[in-house]
Each structure stands twice: as C-alpha cells, then as structure tokens.
Amino acid sequence: xxxxxxxxxxxxxxxxxxxxxxxxxxxxxxxxxxxxxxxxxxxxxxxxxxxxxxxxxxxxxxxxxxxxxxxxxxxxxxxxxxxxxxxxxxxxxxxxxxxxxxxxxxxxxxxxxxxxxxxxxxxxxxxxxxxxxxxxxxxxxxxxxxxxxxxxxxxxxxxxxxxxxxxxxxxxxxxxxxxxxxxxxxxxxxxxxxxxxxxxxxxxxxxxxxxxxxxxxxxxxxxxxxxxxxxxxxxxxxxxxxxxxxxxxxxxxxxxxxxxxxxxxxxxxxxxxxxxxxxxxxxxxxxxxxxxxxxxxxxxxxxxxxxxxxxxxxxxxxxxxxxxxxxxxxxxxxxxxxxxxxxxxxxxxxxxxxxxxxxxxxxxxxxxxxxxxxxxxxxxxxxxxxxxxxxxxxxxxxxxxxxxxxxxxxxxxxxxxxxxxxxxxxxxxxxxxxxxxxxxxxxxxxxxxxxxxxxxxxxxxxxxxxxxxxxxxxxxxxxxxxxxxxx
Amino acid sequence: xxxxxxxxxxxxxxxxxxxxxxxxxxxxxxxxxxxxxxxxxxxxxxxxxxxxxxxxxxxxxxxxxxxxxxxxxxxxxxxxxxxxxxxxxxxxxxxxxxxxxxxxxxxxxxxxxxxxxxxxxxxxxxxxxxxxxxxxxxxxxxxxxxxxxxxxxxxxxxxxxxxxxxxxxxxxxxxxxxxxxxxxxxxxxxxxxxxxxxxxxxxxxxxxxxxxxxxxxxxxxxxxxxxxxxxxxxxxxxxxxxxxxxxxxxxxxxxxxxxxxxxxxxxxxxxxxxxxxxxxxxxxxxxxxxxxxxxxxxxxxxxxxxxxxxxxxxxxxxxxxxxxxxxxxxxxxxxxxxxxxxxxxxxxxxxxxxxxxxxxxxxxxxxxxxxxxxxxxxxxxxxxxxxxxxxxxxxxxxxxxxxxxxxxxxxxxxxxxxxxxxxxxxxxxxxxxxxxxxxxxxxxxxxxxxxxxxxxxxxxxxxxxxxxxxxxxxxxxxxxxxxxxxx
Numbered sequence: 001x002x003x004x005x006x007x008x009x010x011x012x013x014x015x016x017x018x019x020x021x022x023x024x025x026x027x028x029x030x031x032x033x034x035x036x037x038x039x040x041x042x043x044x045x046x047x048x049x050x051x052x053x054x055x056x057x058x059x060x061x062x063x064x065x066x067x068x069x070x071x072x073x074x075x076x077x078x079x080x081x082x083x084x085x086x087x088x089x090x091x092x093x094x095x096x097x098x099x100x101x102x103x104x105x106x107x108x109x110x111x112x113x114x115x116x117x118x119x120x121x122x123x124x125x126x127x128x129x130x131x132x133x134x135x136x137x138x139x140x141x142x143x144x145x146x147x148x149x150x151x152x153x154x155x156x157x158x159x160x161x162x163x164x165x166x167x168x169x170x171x172x173x174x175x176x177x178x179x180x181x182x183x184x185x186x187x188x189x190x191x192x193x194x195x196x197x198x199x200x201x202x203x204x205x206x207x208x209x210x211x212x213x214x215x216x217x218x219x220x221x222x223x224x225x226x227x228x229x230x231x232x233x234x235x236x237x238x239x240x241x242x243x244x245x246x247x248x249x250x251x252x253x254x255x256x257x258x259x260x261x262x263x264x265x266x267x268x269x270x271x272x273x274x275x276x277x278x279x280x281x282x283x284x285x286x287x288x289x290x291x292x293x294x295x296x297x298x299x300x301x302x303x304x305x306x307x308x309x310x311x312x313x314x315x316x317x318x319x320x321x322x323x324x325x326x327x328x329x330x331x332x333x334x335x336x337x338x339x340x341x342x343x344x345x346x347x348x349x350x351x352x353x354x355x356x357x358x359x360x361x362x363x364x365x366x367x368x369x370x371x372x373x374x375x376x377x378x379x380x381x382x383x384x385x386x387x388x389x390x391x392x393x394x395x396x397x398x399x400x401x402x403x404x405x406x407x408x409x410x411x412x413x414x415x416x417x418x419x420x421x422x423x424x425x426x427x428x429x430x431x432x433x434x435x436x437x438x439x440x441x442x443x444x445x446x447x448x449x450x451x452x453x454x455x456x457x458x459x460x461x462x463x464x465x466x467x468x469x470x471x472x473x474x475x476x477x478x479x480x481x482x483x484x485x486x487x
Numbered sequence: 488x489x490x491x492x493x494x495x496x497x498x499x500x501x502x503x504x505x506x507x508x509x510x511x512x513x514x515x516x517x518x519x520x521x522x523x524x525x526x527x528x529x530x531x532x533x534x535x536x537x538x539x540x541x542x543x544x545x546x547x548x549x550x551x552x553x554x555x556x557x558x559x560x561x562x563x564x565x566x567x568x569x570x571x572x573x574x575x576x577x578x579x580x581x582x583x584x585x586x587x588x589x590x591x592x593x594x595x596x597x598x599x600x601x602x603x604x605x606x607x608x609x610x611x612x613x614x615x616x617x618x619x620x621x622x623x624x625x626x627x628x629x630x631x632x633x634x635x636x637x638x639x640x641x642x643x644x645x646x647x648x649x650x651x652x653x654x655x656x657x658x659x660x661x662x663x664x665x666x667x668x669x670x671x672x673x674x675x676x677x678x679x680x681x682x683x684x685x686x687x688x689x690x691x692x693x694x695x696x697x698x699x700x701x702x703x704x705x706x707x708x709x710x711x712x713x714x715x716x717x718x719x720x721x722x723x724x725x726x727x728x729x730x731x732x733x734x735x736x737x738x739x740x741x742x743x744x745x746x747x748x749x750x751x752x753x754x755x756x757x758x759x760x761x762x763x764x765x766x767x768x769x770x771x772x773x774x775x776x777x778x779x780x781x782x783x784x785x786x787x788x789x790x791x792x793x794x795x796x797x798x799x800x801x802x803x804x805x806x807x808x809x810x811x812x813x814x815x816x817x818x819x820x821x822x823x824x825x826x827x828x829x830x831x832x833x834x835x836x837x838x839x840x841x842x843x844x845x846x847x848x849x850x851x852x853x854x855x856x857x858x859x860x861x862x863x864x865x866x867x868x869x870x871x872x873x874x875x876x877x878x879x880x881x882x883x884x885x886x887x888x889x890x891x892x893x894x895x896x897x898x899x900x901x902x903x904x905x906x907x908x909x910x911x912x913x914x915x916x917x918x919x920x921x922x923x924x925x926x927x928x929x930x931x932x933x934x935x936x937x938x939x940x941x942x943x944x945x946x947x948x949x950x951x952x953x954x955x956x957x958x959x960x961x962x963x964x965x966x967x968x969x970x971x972x973x974x
Contacts, residue, residue, distance in 0.1 A: 136649040144648050145641050148859075152639070154632050161827040162626040197684055197853040204852045213700040213722055230851040235700055336854075340648040344857050364717040365691045365852070366684040367823075370831050372635075373857055 010045050011052035017441070018053065022062045022073055026440055029075035033063060042441065127468035130436075130447035132278070133341055134422070134467050138393060143385035144340055144376070151375040160371040167363055169195025169347065170374035176381045177333070177347055184310070185322040186331060188349040194358055195369050199308040199334030199346035203271070204230060206304050206330055206348060209361045210269050211236050218256060218270040218301075220248055222425075222452035222461075224278050227271060239267055240454045243277055245417065247288030250295065257299035269302050275317045276309035276421035279452050279463035283420065286318045293324050302354075303329045308346075311338040311390045312397060312421045326351050335377065337422070338390055343373045397422060397467060404466035411479045416461055424464045428478075430485045432462040438481045444474060497532050498539035504928070505540065509549045509560055513927055516562035520550060529928065614955035617923075617934035619765070620828055621909070621954050625880060630872035631827055631863070638862040647858040654850055656682025656834065657861035663868045664820070664834055671797070672809040673818060675836040681845055682856050686795040686821030686833035690758070691717060693791050693817055693835060696848045697756050698723050705743060705757040705788075707735055709912075709939035709948075711765050714758060726754055727941045730764055732904065734775030737782065744786040756789050762804045763796035763908035766939050766950035770907065773805045780807060783815050789841075790816045795833075798825040798877045799884060799908050813838050822864065824909070825877055830860045884909060884954060891953040898966045903948055911951045915965075917972045919949040925968045931961060 004010065021027045033039070033054065040047045054071050057063040063071045127135060151160070160170075168174065174190040181188045196202040211217055213235030219227060221240035231238055239256050242249040253270070260266040270292075274284040284292075296303055305320045310333060321331040326349060334346035350358055380386050405419050408426050417425040428435060432448035439446050449459030469475075491497065508514045521529065526537045541558050544550040550558045614622060638647070647657075655661065661677040668675045683689040698704055700722030706714060708727035718725055726743050729736040740757070747753040757779075761771040771779075783790055792807045797820060808818040813836060821833035837845055867873050892906050895913050904912040915922060919935035926933050936946030956962075 133651070139649040141641065141645040141648060145639075145644050148639055148644060152632075152635055154628065157632050157635060158628040161628060161631050161829050162623040163829060164620070164823070165829040197856070200851075201853045208720075226851065233695070233848070233851060336651070342648050342650060342652040342855060342858050344853065344855060361720070364687075364713065364720060366688045366831065368829060368831060369684070370857060370860060371829050372860070 010043075011049045011056070014039075014043060014045070014049065014053035015056035018057055019060060019062055021440060022057075026445070027073050029073050031073045032069070033057075033071040033073070035070060042438070126443070127471055127474075128445045129462075129464045129469040129474060130445040131465055131468060132422075132447075133337060133465075134393065138396065138467060139339065140389050140392070143380050143383075143389060144343075147376040147379040147383070147385065148373075150379050151372065156375070157372065160375060165368045165371040167359055167368055169193070169369055170371045170378065173345075173374040173378040174347075176378045177349075180381065181321075181331065181349060184319060186319060186326070186349070188321075188326055188331070192326065192352060192355065193347055193349045194355070194362060195374055196346045196348060196362065197366060197369060198336055198344040199306065199332050200226070201344075201366070202332045202334070202346045202348040203227065203304065203306060205358055205361045205365065206332070206350075207231060207234055207236070207269070207271075208365075209354070209357050210302055210304075214264070215269075216256075216260065216265050216267045218248075218253060218267045219454060220272055220277065221454055222279055222449065223454070224273065225451045228454045231271075237265070238454045241270070243280060243282060245280075245282050247274065247282075247284035247292065248272060250288065250291055253292070253295060257295065257301075261299060266299065267301050269304060270296070271304045271306065272320070273306045273309065274320050275307055275313045276423075278309065279423050279447070279449075280417040280425045281420040281423050282417060283313065283317050284320065286323070289318055289320050289323050293320060293329070296328050301328075304332060305329055306332045308332065308334045308337055309421055311335075311386075312394060321349070330354070335386075338393060339380070339386060340377075343377065345369075345373060345377050400470060401466040404464065404469050407469070407472075407475050408464070411475045412482070419466070422465055422467060424466055424469075426462055426464055427460055428462055428482060429460055430482050431458055432460060433458065434485060435462070435478075435481060438485070439477065442477050442481075444477065497530075498536045498543065501526075501530060501532070501536065501540035502543035505544055506547060506549055508927060509544075513932070514560050516560050518560040519556070520544075520558040520560070522557060529925070613930070614958055614961075615932045616951045616956040616961060617932040617949075618952055618955060619909075619934075620824060620952075621880065625883065625954065626826065627876045627879070630867050630870075630876060631830075634863040634866040634870070634872065635860075637866050638859065643862070644859065647862060652855045652858045654846055654855055656680070656856055657858045657865065660832075660861040660865035661834075663865045664836075667868065668808075668818065668836060671806060673806060673813070673836070675813055675818070679813065679839060679842065680834055680836045681842070681849060682861055683833045683835060683849065684853060684856060685823055685831040686793065686819050687713070688831075688853070689819045689821070689833045689835040690714065690791065690793060692845055692848045692852065693819070693837075694718060694721055694723070694756070694758075695852075696841070696844050697789055697791075701751070702756075703743075703747065703752050703754045705735075705740060705754045706941060707759055707764065708941055709766055709936070710941070711760065712938045715941045718758075724752070725941045728757070730767060730769060732767075732769050734761065734769075734771035734779060735759060737775065737778055740779070740782060744782065744788075748786060753786065754788050756791060757783070758791045758793065759807070760793045760796065761807050762794055762800045763910075765796065766910050766934070766936075767904040767912045768907040768910050769904055770800065770804050771807065773810070776805055776807050776810050780811050780816070788815070791819060792816055793819045795819065795821045795824055796908055798822075798873075799881060808836070817841070822873075825880060826867070826873060827864075830864065832856075832860060832864050887957060888953040891951065891956050894956070894959075894962050895951070898962045899969070906953070909952055909954060911953055911956070912948060913951055914948055915969060916947055917969050918945055919947060920945065921972060922949070922965075922968060925972070926964065929964050929968075931964065 008016070018033065034042065036047050036050045039050045054063065058065065062074060064074045065071055171190065173195060174193040177193050178188055178190040196205060207230065211234060214237065216237045216239055217231055218239045218241050219231065220243040222243060228238060241252050256267055274289070276283060303320055307319060321329045328351065331349040332346065335343065348358065401419055404424060405415065408415065408424060412429065414427045415424060416427050432446065433450050436446040436448040447463040449461030450456050452463065495503070505520065520541065523534050523537045527534045541550065545552060549561060551561050552558055658677065660682060661680040664680050665675050665677040683692060694717065698721060701724065703724045703726055704718055705726045705728050706718065707730040709730060715725060728739050743754055763770060790807055794806060808816045815838065818836040819833065822830065835845065888906055891911060892902065895902065895911060899916065901914045902911060903914045919933065920937050923933040923935040934950040936948030937943050939950065
C-alpha cells in the first residue's frame with residue numbers, strides 16, 4: 001500500500017516498488033506494465049502520479065515505452081545465444097522462449113525461474129503462500145549443531161577436507177541412507193547410492209546421463225516447473241502426462257509409447273514425484289505403480305522417482321522403487337524440505353548397471369561433494385534426530401493443513417485435490433496469473449497454476465504452502481483482490 | 488612385486504592385482520591383458536602361474552577370452568545409450584568411444600576418467616607421480632579448523648542452514664573474492680561473482696550456458712582431459728589449439744575463426760589455463776594475451792580463463808581477465824589445489840550481461856551452494872590464513888621442483904617445458920602408455936602424455952607432480968622399466 005504520509009512522494013514509492021519487482025525478477029523482461037489508468041485506480045492515485053513513476057523507471061533503464069502500446073520491462077540480460085526452441089507446443093512460460101517483440105500480457109509473469117528466485121528473495125519477509133519450503137522457524141537447529149560439532153574435531157575435519165573424498169559420497173552417510181531406504185521397503189546397497197548437491201543435482205545428473213539432446217522424456221503435468229526448464233535446457237523433448245489422484249495417466253503414457261515404439265522418439269525416461277506430488281499432494285496407488293512398471297518394462301524406459309517430500313509422507317506410502325527393486329527405477333531423495341536446505345545434500349540410488357555412467361556425470365560436473373556436511377547429516381540420522389524432527393514436523397503440518405483448508409474454504413476457494421503434505425491445490429475461481437500480479441503489489445508471492453504446466457495455459461488454480469498460508473491478513477487481501485477481479 | 492613367501496600363491500597374488508586394477512578402473516573395458524609369455528617374463532613366474540591367474544579372472548567375470556587373441560577386460564557397465572560420436576578425428580581416449588569389438592592395445596589404458604578416478608582410489612597410498620593435487624600432508628588444517636569453529640556458533644549455523652541461501656553464493660565470501668581479484672589486477676564487483684561446487688562446476692556451468700550441442704569450442708592441447716570429456720558429453724565440437732610457451736598458438740586459432748566466420752561452426756568459446764598451464768606449466772605472456780583478446784573481439788567469442796593453479800603462481804603473472812576487464816572473458820578460480828579439495832568451493836566472475844544466464848544454469852543444476860563452508864573460507868582468506876599458507880606451499884613446491892627436476896634429469900629424462908608450478912612435462916624417450924601400464928604393476932599411477940590430447944596420439948611425454956615425485960624408489964623402478972622397454 002502507498003502511504004501518503006511517508007517521506008517519499010507517492011510516485012517515488014510507486015516507482016521504487018516496480019523497480020524492486022523488476023530487479024528481483026518478479027516482473028520478467030517483456031512484461032507490460034498496467035495501463036496508467038488501471039494502475040491509478042488500483043493504487044488510488046492520480047494518473048499523473050503513475051506517469052511520473054513510469055518516467056522514473058524509463059530514466060533508470062528498467063522499462064521501455066512502445067508507441068501506442070504502453071510500457072514494457074526491458075530485457076537487461078544479453079543472452080549468449082537464443083534459447084533452444086520450445087520443446088512443446090505453446091512453449092515454456094519463460095520470457096526467454098518468447099520472440100523479442102512479443103508482448104507478454106500483463107499478469108502472465110510468474111514464471112518458473114521467477115518462482116524459484118522468489119523462494120530466495122522473499123525468504124526474509126513475511127510468510128509467502130507461493131514458496132515451496134517450510135518456514136525457517138520450523139526447522140530445529142539443535143540437531144544440526146550437535147551433529148556438526150561431533151564431526152568437526154580437528155582430526156575428523158582434517159580427514160574431511162584435505163582429500164577429494166570418495167566420488168560416490170561419504171561411505172558412512174551412504175550406509176545410513178541404505179538403511180533408511182530399507183525402512184521404506186527399498187533394497188539398495190550403500191554401493192548403489194551416490195550423494196549429490198541436493199535432490200536438484202541428483203535429477204540433473206540422471207537427466208544428463210540418460211538423455212541425449214532430442215530424446216523424449218515424460219513428465220507429470222501439473223508438475224515442478226524447474227524440472228521442465230532443466231529438461232528443455234538439455235534439449236530434451238517433453239511429453240506431458242496428466243497427473244491423477246491415483247498416479248500418472250497410464251493411457252496417455254501408453255499412447256506416447258505405442259506411437260514412438262522402436263523409433264528414436266520413443267520415451268527414454270519418466271520423471272515422477274510419486275508420493276506427495278507437487279503441486280497436487282497426490283500419492284501413487286500400488287495398482288497404478290504396478291501397471292506403470294509393467295509399461296516401463298514393455299517399452300524399455302527408465303523411471304526417476306523424486307521422493308523429495310517423502311519425509312512428510314505416511315510410513316506406508318507406496319514407492320515405485322520399492323515394487324521394482326531398483327531395476328529400471330532410480331530413487332532421488334533430499335533433506336531440503338525437512339532439515340537444512342542450505343546443506344545441499346541429496347542422493348540417488350540406481351540400478352547397478354547405471355552407477356558408472358551416473359558417477360562419471362557427477363565427476364564431470366562437480367568432482368566430489370563436501371564430506372563434512374555429509375558426515376554431520378549421517379550422525380543426525382543415526383542418532384534418530386532426523387526421525388524425531390520429522391515426526392514433529394508432520395504433526396505441525398497436519399495442524400497447519402487443517403487450518404489452511406478451513407481458511408481457503410472460508411474465503412470462497414475450493415480444493416482441486418484431497419489435501420495432503422505441504423501443498424494445497426486450490427481453485428480460486430479467477431485467473432491466478434492476474435491474481436498473482438495484483439497480490440505482488442501487496443508483497444505476497446503466489447504460485448499461479450499456469451507455471452505448473454509445460455505448455456502454459458490460463459488457470460484458476462494456485463498452489464499454496466499450508467505452512468506459510470496461515471495468515472488472516474493474507475486471506476483478507478486475497479478475498480478483496482479476488483472480489484475486485486470478479487467485478 | 489609378487490612375493491614367493493606370502494600366504495597367497497603367486498597366481499592368487501597375480502589375479503588379485505589384476506582384479507583390483509580392473510575394479511579401480513585402472514584397466515578399462517576392452518583392454519587386452521599381456522600375453523601369457525610376456526606376463527610370465529615381467530613377473531618372473533612360470534606361464535602356468537599366469538594361466539591360472541587369468542582363469543581366476545575369467546571365473547570372476549572380470550575378463551573374457553577371445554579365440555586366438557588373448558584375454559580382454561570385460562565391459563561390466565550397461566551404458567544407457569551409446570556415447571556421442573567422437574567430436575574430433577581419432578576420438579577421446581575413452582573406452583566408451585570404441586566400437587564394442589575394437590581391441591584396445593595393451594598399454595593404451597590410462598584414460599581421462601581412469602586418471603581422475605586414480606586421483607581418488609590412490610589417495611591413501613604412497614605418493615603418486617600422476618595425480619594432480621598436493622599431498623594431503625602439505626595442507627595446513629589449522630586455519631580450516633579455526634575458521635570453521637568461528638562460523639559455526641549456534642546462531643551462525645542456524646543462519647547458514649535453514650534457508651536456501653543467496654543463489655549467487657555467500658555475500659561475505661563474494662566480497663572477499665572480489666578483493667582477491669582486485670589484488671590480481673582484475674576489477675570485479677562482488678555482484679559479478681557466483682560461487683560454485685569447485686572450479687570443475689564453474690567450468691561446467693560456463694560450458695552449459697555458452698554452448699549448445701554442436702557448437703564449436705577451442706581447447707588447449709595438450710590440456711586437461713576431463714575438460715575434453717565434459718565438452719564432448721555436452722555435444723560440443725572440440726577445436727584443439729596447440730599450447731606454446733607464450734600462450735595458445737594464435738595462428739591456428741585465427742585459421743579456425745577465419746574458416747568458420749559467420750557460420751554456425753564459428754567458435755563460440757575458448758577455454759584456457761593461461762597461468763601455470765596443465766600439463767606444461769607455461770604461463771601466457773602479455774603480448775600473446777593482448778593479441779588473443781583482439782581476436783576474441785574480432786571474431787566474437789568468449790574466453791573462460793581457468794586460474795585454478797593461480798595460488799601457486801608468482802604475483803605478477805598476467806591474466807587475460809586482467810587485461811580485458813571481464814568484458815568477453817570469464818574468470819574461474821578454486822581452492823582445491825591449495826587448501827581443502829573436499830570443501831568443493833570454486834567461483835566464476837563474469838561480464839554483467841552473462842550473470843543471469845549463468846545463475847539460471849547454477850539454479851537448475853544445484854540450486855544454491857552450502858554457505859557454511861563458504862563463510863569458513865571467507866574467514867580463512869580475510870584473516871590472511873590462506874595467503875600465509877600459499878606462501879609456504881610455494882616455497883615448499885620450489886624446493887620439490889628443484890629436486891624433482893634433478894631426479895628426472897639424473898634418470899635420463901629431459902624436460903619438454905621450462906619447469907614451473909606443480910607439474911613437470913617430462914620426455915622419457917619411450918612410449919608412456921606402455922610405461923604407465925608397466926609401472927601400474929609396481930603400484931605407481933603415471934599420467935602418460937597421450938591422455939592430454941583430444942585426439943589421442945602415442946607420446947613419449949608424461950606429466951609428473953613435483954610434490955609427489957620425490958621418491959628415489961620410484962625413480963629407480965622407472966629407470967629399470969624404461970631400460971627394459973628400450974631393450
């Protein structure tokens with residue numbers, strides 16, 4: 001909200017707000033600013049105040065005027081070369097894939113990278129409904145401190161510093177992870193596990209190892225947009241598979257496989273968040289998993305099971321890797337969603353025959369990973385500290401989810417999926433791209449439904465993080481903006 | 488050496504030795520084992536002992552017999568798909584690029600990945616002439632312990648764990664790195680620096696950002712083979728540029744640029760270890776650097792300057808990034824060669840216009856990097872601990888180099904390049920692939936000249952690490968094996 005009593009003039013305040021959004025990448029290059037009239041109405045100021053603010057942005061080189069069309073955010077980065085052609089019709093919702101003169105409609109601006117950067121730039125602010133992690137205040141630090149102290153005696157630190165370390169990752173951590181997988185019913189030896197720089201890096205290593213440019217990969221839709229962006233950057237062809245409550249849509253998968261069987265376009269890989277799927281919260285059923293694995297066998301593709309929300313799931317949840325025994329499946333795990341996002345520790349478990357090429361990719365990308373933090377995490381798991389922390393988090397999240405659902409319903413939303421885990425997949429009844437843009441004016445980062453589609457489409461859905469959407473003030477603003485949109 | 492008095496039989500000892508080499512990837516798939524007669528002579532045992540040993544390896548599935556041709560190391564990995572076609576005529580010296588039925592001649596087996604894995608598997612053994620890092624005993628751990636303690640108070644640890652952290656890397660470390668670059672005469676703001684998982688990861692991020700599959704990249708030859716392997720895996724086309732004492736061969740570069748100017752095959756990037764080049768130890772002259780930068784301007788390519796041996800260089804060494812002011816050059820630095828290989832901290836500094844795409848690549852590959860270690864390193868540099876340690880290392884390395892050169896000359900070698908830094912580029916007068924295979928029998932890992940060429944070629948050169956080649960016993964063995972090869 002603009003303050004008339006503040007030391008800055010109203011136009012200065014308005015210009016500063018837009019400038020911050022542009023510098024934080026929350027307004028992407030090519031975005032059209034609201035028309036002077038709309039902006040004046042929205043902020044309850046005179047049109048001349050808006051014109052003065054836009055002129056400031058022009059002077060700062062942050063926006064450019066296009067004759068008779070309005071003001072647009074300038075592209076300040078000089079791309080080294082054009083981004084690869086969009087791998088699916090309609091393209092990724094990313095400014096890089098738009099031809100330079102395409103106007104991006106006002107509102108369609110929260111892209112995958114915007115959302116990801118928002119996770120960082122907004123972290124010190126009030127709770128944000130759009131982010132994908134627990135609030136820092138939920139994370140217990142005592143176990144981290146205890147475990148780090150334990151492994152950083154002078155001798156241990158020396159050992160964990162002056163050599164490159166085991167390329168597979170710290171052997172102690174890999175043993176502990178193998179035991180954890182055993183608890184989930186997944187048989188994997190410590191020698192089948194490779195540690196990585198977070199789950200993100202595990203998925204990157206798998207994609208780089210199993211896919212060549214031009215190869216086809218099946219992805220879940222809706223799904224995690226960073227995955228789409230990464231795969232597109234690798235030159236892969238994305239085949240979106242609708243995600244249902246029981247798992248991926250097997251009929252669609254079968255059609256892809258049949259159509260391309262025996263050709264170079266045959267899908268080589270399917271990437272799935274099978275348990276507590278992002279953004280819906282769905283978990284795969286044993287029946288769907290069984291049939292999916294049969295299809296993978298018949299059509300000879302691999303499956304990467306991204307279990308990064310697994311710590312939040314009930315113990316009995318079915319994993320593809322559990323049924324398959326890591327024969328054509330690879331398991332990806334991490335700790336960023338439960339313990340220490342910044343320690344950047346993830347891992348993959350893979351069929352024996354794939355370990356060497358996967359390890360080669362890790363070596364070429366980062367050589368090894370830091371043993372010190374891996375040893376501290378191993379201690380943390382071995383002592384049961386992680387297990388107890390995860391129990392507390394699940395209990396706390398259950399309460400937050402219950403309250404979050406009530407708040408959403410009370411403010412006129414419906415739930416598009418049975419709520420589970422960290423995320424709610426919420427129908428607002430209005431275009432959430434527009435909604436997200438307007439809420440940004442009030443300092444709230446939303447995750448509009450459109451970004452979760454490989455082929456961007458208008459959507460009335462949004463993903464909320466139950467842990468960060470407990471704020472009555474947020475819901476009040478939300479209802480006000482939504483009602484204004486409905487006119 | 489096989490021991491007649493040992494509890495194991497001679498054939499068991501021989502089989503165990505081969506099995507270990509195969510499992511450690513020091514004998515690549517497709518390698519032909521020595522003939523029974525040669526092996527018997529070399530180890531001074533009877534042919535029947537060798538036959539018994541080879542039968543054990545057959546039974547363990549480690550080798551296979553080919554009729555009338557001998558025994559070959561089996562390919563135990565099931566590659567997910569064929570490796571990309573070799574980007575240069577002759578191909579990388581890597582078993583993956585050989586057709587499955589190609590016999591790899593006995594001796595041609597120390598490939599890039601072998602050498603890299605040897606750096607890990609041999610690290611607990613006696614000093615190895617072929618490795619590319621300082622002996623662990625040379626690394627001072629006290630500064631690391633001091634600095635880590637300093638930054639891991641409960642509050643600081645909390646701050647460095649529970650949030651993802653700044654995507655660019657810890658702001659404090661980036662300020663310290665900017666100051667260090669300033670000391671080298673390179674003007675870079677902290678906001679032009681991105682931290683990475685070691686220098687390896689910085690080079691990977693740069694290559695992934697600036698190169699599309701099929702793009703041409705100029706590399707130095709001889710050069711670091713892991714770089715060739717990484718670029719080939721990205722689908723890049725390698726254009727080898729001979730490295731001379733004064734810098735890259737500018738005539739060859741001009742020919743590449745002229746031939747492809749204005750076409751998609753025009754080189755987009757040149758990657759150079761300009762100071763203390765690996766393996767020769769050469770450093771670029773100001774005149775060569777100036778002309779190289781003019782060529783980059785004229786033909787519109789970027790230069791990535793890999794300065795990972797910079798801590799070992801004299802203060803006045805010329806850097807390309809210093810002359811250019813980071814306009815079309817990118818600087819890559821790391822600490823693995825001087826301080827803490829396993830902390831995996833490196834960084835890049837880049838022209839402002841490239842920062843956003845580079846940061847996108849980092850985010851897609853690893854999200855962020857661990858702040859805790861970055862803060863400890865920042866403390867270590869700020870307190871002058873790194874500077875003092877580097878001075879000691881340079882003094883110690885000077886002495887080792889002086890002694891290493893004398894030993895090499897005394898054992899009949901000549902130096903193919905003026906010795907400087909960590910490495911000696913030594914002419915042995917015999918084929919170093921053969922030499923390396925034979926020395927492996929005595930437990931020594933050598934770095935034969937052939938692996939440093941993108942297009943593998945026989946070579947009488949080898950790279951020695953002065954810090955790990957001080958051992959009179961090694962030089963004695965070396966002379967004996969070399970003399971036997973000369974017959």
